[in-house]
Amino acid sequence: MTYRIVGLGYPVFPTAPGQTWQLQINALVTPLEKECVLSLALPLDRPGNLIIEENVFSGPYHFSLQREESNRAGIWTGSDITGPEPITYRAIILYRPNRLVRKEAPGIGSYPLSIKKEEQALLEKLTARWTRLSPIARLSAVSEALQGRWGGSIPGEEELRPWHDLQNKHDRTDLILAILTAAGLPARSVQGVRLTEGVQTGLTQWIEIWTGKKWEALKSETGELYKTPVPLLPLVVGTFPPVRTTGGDLTDIRWMMSRQVVSQWKLHYEDIIRSDRILNRWSLFRLPEEFQQTFRILLLVPIGALLIGLLRNVVGFPTFGIFMPVLMALAFRNTGLVYGMSIFGGVLFFGYLARRFLDRIHLLLVPRMAVLLSLVICSFTILALLGNQYGLRQFMAVGLLPFVILTMIIERFFILIEESGLKEALLTSAGSAAVSVITYQIISWEPLQLSFFVYPELILWVAALQILLGRYTGYRLSELIRFRNFRERV
Amino acid sequence: MFPGFRFLRQRGLLGMNSRNADYIMVYNPRSAFPLADNKVQTKQLALKFGIPTPDLFYVVENHGSIARLHRILKNHRAFVVKPARGSGGSGILLIQDRTADGFITQSQRVLSKDAFNNHISAILSGVYSLEGLEDRVIIESLIHPDPIFNPVAYQGVPDERVLVYRGVPVMAMVRLPTRASDGKANLHRGAIGAGIDLGQGLTLSAVHKSRIISHHPDTGNPVAGIRIPHWEKILYLAALSKDMTGLQFLGADFILDRERGPVLLELNARPGLSIQMANQKGLGHRLDQTDRAAPEIFLNPESRVKWAQEAFQ
Numbered sequence: 001m002t003y004r005i006v007g008l009g010y011p012v013f014p015t016a017p018g019q020t021w022q023l024q025i026n027a028l029v030t031p032l033e034k035e036c037v038l039s040l041a042l043p044l045d046r047p048g049n050l051i052i053e054e055n056v057f058s059g060p061y062h063f064s065l066q067r068e069e070s071n072r073a074g075i076w077t078g079s080d081i082t083g084p085e086p087i088t089y090r091a092i093i094l095y096r097p098n099r100l101v102r103k104e105a106p107g108i109g110s111y112p113l114s115i116k117k118e119e120q121a122l123l124e125k126l127t128a129r130w131t132r133l134s135p136i137a138r139l140s141a142v143s144e145a146l147q148g149r150w151g152g153s154i155p156g157e158e159e160l161r162p163w164h165d166l167q168n169k170h171d172r173t174d175l176i177l178a179i180l181t182a183a184g185l186p187a188r189s190v191q192g193v194r195l196t197e198g199v200q201t202g203l204t205q206w207i208e209i210w211t212g213k214k215w216e217a218l219k220s221e222t223g224e225l226y227k228t229p230v231p232l233l234p235l236v237v238g239t240f241p242p243v244r245t246t247g248g249d250l251t252d253i254r255w256m257m258s259r260q261v262v263s264q265w266k267l268h269y270e271d272i273i274r275s276d277r278i279l280n281r282w283s284l285f286r287l288p289e290e291f292q293q294t295f296r297i298l299l300l301v302p303i304g305a306l307l308i309g310l311l312r313n314v315v316g317f318p319t320f321g322i323f324m325p326v327l328m329a330l331a332f333r334n335t336g337l338v339y340g341m342s343i344f345g346g347v348l349f350f351g352y353l354a355r356r357f358l359d360r361i362h363l364l365l366v367p368r369m370a371v372l373l374s375l376v377i378c379s380f381t382i383l384a385l386l387g388n389q390y391g392l393r394q395f396m397a398v399g400l401l402p403f404v405i406l407t408m409i410i411e412r413f414f415i416l417i418e419e420s421g422l423k424e425a426l427l428t429s430a431g432s433a434a435v436s437v438i439t440y441q442i443i444s445w446e447p448l449q450l451s452f453f454v455y456p457e458l459i460l461w462v463a464a465l466q467i468l469l470g471r472y473t474g475y476r477l478s479e480l481i482r483f484r485n486f487r488e489r490v
Numbered sequence: 491m492f493p494g495f496r497f498l499r500q501r502g503l504l505g506m507n508s509r510n511a512d513y514i515m516v517y518n519p520r521s522a523f524p525l526a527d528n529k530v531q532t533k534q535l536a537l538k539f540g541i542p543t544p545d546l547f548y549v550v551e552n553h554g555s556i557a558r559l560h561r562i563l564k565n566h567r568a569f570v571v572k573p574a575r576g577s578g579g580s581g582i583l584l585i586q587d588r589t590a591d592g593f594i595t596q597s598q599r600v601l602s603k604d605a606f607n608n609h610i611s612a613i614l615s616g617v618y619s620l621e622g623l624e625d626r627v628i629i630e631s632l633i634h635p636d637p638i639f640n641p642v643a644y645q646g647v648p649d650e651r652v653l654v655y656r657g658v659p660v661m662a663m664v665r666l667p668t669r670a671s672d673g674k675a676n677l678h679r680g681a682i683g684a685g686i687d688l689g690q691g692l693t694l695s696a697v698h699k700s701r702i703i704s705h706h707p708d709t710g711n712p713v714a715g716i717r718i719p720h721w722e723k724i725l726y727l728a729a730l731s732k733d734m735t736g737l738q739f740l741g742a743d744f745i746l747d748r749e750r751g752p753v754l755l756e757l758n759a760r761p762g763l764s765i766q767m768a769n770q771k772g773l774g775h776r777l778d779q780t781d782r783a784a785p786e787i788f789l790n791p792e793s794r795v796k797w798a799q800e801a802f803q
Binding site: 313316364365366415419420470471472473474475476479480482483484485486 | 494495497498499501503505506507508510511512580611612615616617678679697700701702763766767770772
């Protein structure tokens with residue numbers, strides 16, 4: 001399991017709500033010429049975000065992908081298209097802010113073209129005071145300076161005045177890139193979308209700065225630093241144009257972000273399917289879909305058994321047999337909890353009446369059980385037919401109830417009533433029902449299902465707990481009641 | 491919850507989990523279980539060791555021999571029908587007398603021959619056996635109980651349960667039938683359990699349906715202070731049953747017969763814990779005390795009984 005997490009990068013927790021985003025770009029293109037081309041910047045697998053799924057709806061347009069350095073563009077080309085056509089791109093993106101790891105430091109970029117030589121000298125003079133600081137401290141100093149705060153080292157008038165002129169003269173992004181370059185910090189301008197739910201009609205621009213371990217983000221307008229994790233999804237790095245149309249008119253474009261509660265299991269599904277690592281090849285994900293579901297449930301059944309052990313040996317609550325509640329819980333998956341429980345109650349009640357009648361005609365054990373079995377199946381059939389008449393699927397699913405077990409329960413129930421009284425019998429039924437319900441809740445809990453599915457070895461933990469329980473020789477809770485006489489006397 | 495547990499521990503009460511894991515699993519070899527579970531085997535062994543048991547009239551092996559059974563029963567007016575592997579007293583039929591076409595049970599119920607046959611068949615098909623497997627039916631002599639317990643027994647026959655650990659009798663009780671228990675001597679059916687002082691064989695406090703009582707609810711007579719006849723012999727036979735079966739943690743059930751004295755009724759490889767309630771004492775302390783005893787006391791049944799009578803007065 002450790003190897004799967006550390007070595008193969010499996011998720012530790014099966015679900016990661018809010019970590020996954022859906023980006024949808026909608027555009028409406030009206031062709032003006034014969035040939036119409038739309039180029040849109042698309043997200044790219046970068047450290048920090050991973051694209052899990054992509055869909056393109058291009059209508060009559062021809063779609064192709066273009067890769068350029070660290071950018072990627074989708075190109076929609078159309079010819080002889082009349083009238084506006086909508087274009088949609090959709091991607092599921094896993095946002096992993098803590099994985100912003102890059103081993104090689106990027107080189108310090110050159111100054112933007114608009115910054116002249118003497119201006120460069122000025123910036124270098126301004127930033128010289130921070131050279132001894134660490135990259136991170138240097139960055140925050142620059143950020144403060146951009147906001148007009150100089151800390152303890154306010155430059156003289158002869159430096160400050162040209163700096164203000166510079167701010168008015170140049171494009172804000174260029175200026176920030178320039179001062180960062182002067183301060184010896186690798187930086188780049190980035191455009192992308194904000195990681196907030198909703199529609200964005202334009203892209204956000206910010207500056208990314210490499211501080212030795214990861215990229216920090218800086219707001220271009222104010223010069224403030226974003227807090228980590230940075231709530232931004234980069235689409236374009238550098239000067240690459242995010243949207244470009246030729247021979248057509250882009251009437252409407254919007255970027256829609258929505259949170260997705262996709263289990264990480266699904267995220268890794270693709271990874272696992274493609275990987276050749278031995279544990280991936282032997283993963284349960286490689287099973288055909290129809291069997292996967294079975295194993296997702298199957299792997300949780302031992303937990304149900306553990307529960308029964310707890311209830312019987314630690315609490316001291318009686319149940320019918322060991323596996324009956326587990327089998328009931330499995331059946332509840334099809335009938336639903338309410339119907340399942342009422343059917344269980346009904347079968348027990350009518351079964352008891354039938355059993356009482358059978359007791360009068362003195363049948364031997366095996367034939368008697370056979371008669372009961374026939375009656376149980378008979379009532380199942382009637383229920384299914386009724387369910388069909390009234391459109392109740394749950395009634396038709398009774399066939400999946402463990403009828404053999406139910407028959408044996410009727411027999412046990414009857415003998416319990418005869419030997420130990422109604423109270424004991426009802427208590428045992430209640431105990432069984434309670435365990436079935438709890439087990440049902442457990443096996444229906446998806447995160448747990450997925451955990452066990454991704455890491456079947458977890459079952460060994462369950463087994464370990466079962467062994468531990470097996471060595472529990474302490475008292476049962478019920479023995480507090482059983483031996484209460486001893487307490488009263490002191 | 492935990493203060494409660496600590497209290498039970500202080501009183502030395504033995505819990506079900508501890509009984510199973512620390513005693514039954516450790517001290518009772520699996521292979522010896524049938525010797526206690528199967529009454530036919532117990533009887534044969536007892537015979538070999540000279541332990542008195544009710545006389546065996548017949549063992550019904552299969553449905554075909556029910557007819558033979560009736561020929562044999564012609565010679566006996568009173569007898570007991572019980573499943574060879576039954577538990578908790580279920581399936582036992584006490585026949586006191588017979589009529590022209592049926593039998594009269596101990597509780598004065600008249601059983602037709604058909605109903606009687608049906609009961610035999612039910613036992614054979616395993617309704618009452620421990621694992622629900624096919625079973626055999628034992629037909630044995632009806633015990634004529636010693637009148638000593640007449641004032642405190644309502645119908646039925648009282649029996650004495652001795653708990654034997656490593657051959658040492660550690661605790662004992664007498665089970666007295668009540669109206670509620672339908673003449674059966676099983677505590678969970680409503681019989682009274684009265685603790686016995688091992689030293690002198692005197693009955694002590696009693697428990698009925700987990701309430702402490704001093705008088706029999708049906709007859710109104712005091713339960714405590716009855717001196718059980720042949721007490722030392724009962725203890726000796728109980729101690730001997732360990733040598734007989736190899737079971738080191740067992741319950742031996744005896745009935746006092748008017749003429750024969752103590753008769754071994756059955757052995758139990760998974761003795762219940764209610765005996766602690768009947769005695770108002772925890773078993774745990776006594777088991778520990780036995781473990782600490784000098785090795786030489788374990789040499790023979792006599793020395794074990796002697797030690798126990800001194801230790802557990």
